[in-house]
Amino acid sequence: MAGQTTDKRYGKVAMILHWVIALLIIGQLAGGTFFTSLSFATHSELRISLTQTHKAIGLTILALSVFRLIWRLTHKAPALPGGMSVFERLAAKFTHIVFYGLIIALPISGWLMVSPYKNDISFNVTIHFVTFIHWYNIFYRC
């Protein structure tokens, strides 16, 4: 079926998840570095609003990454190119596992960091799980 993973390339869902998560993480790195450079004394409102947006996007990354992991575990990936050595195959597998771990651990670490504070994210968590369900519906129909 069109858009499905084949032996040669990933399917539509896997590719969309890959690029959306990659772009969001790059945005988070740039955005996080930017808003933490703002002074509370002169840019307090902007800093707070960017921090809340950062948390919301971070949780979206977490939801998408968990979904991506489930998708990966339940769908076959394309075969690695022929002619790779055993070491190269192991290194590719190891790198994939580490990256899945990182895209899940990174937002969880941010979440843990803010959990003790008053300005928490419980409302955002609800919103993001609702958003996640909508995304799932969209992907499921691809």
Ligand code: HEM
């Ligand atoms: C993949 C996801 C994420 C990435 C790549 C990311 C990246 C970053 C970066 C680069 C900074 C700036 C650090 C600095 O220069 O001091 C930052 C700060 C921050 N992040 Fe994230 N973050 C992510 C997810 C989250 C999540 C899920 C939360 C909370 C729910 C969060 C909360 C924060 C807060 C509160 C700060 C400011 C810390 C401070 O004021 O020193 N982040 N993040």
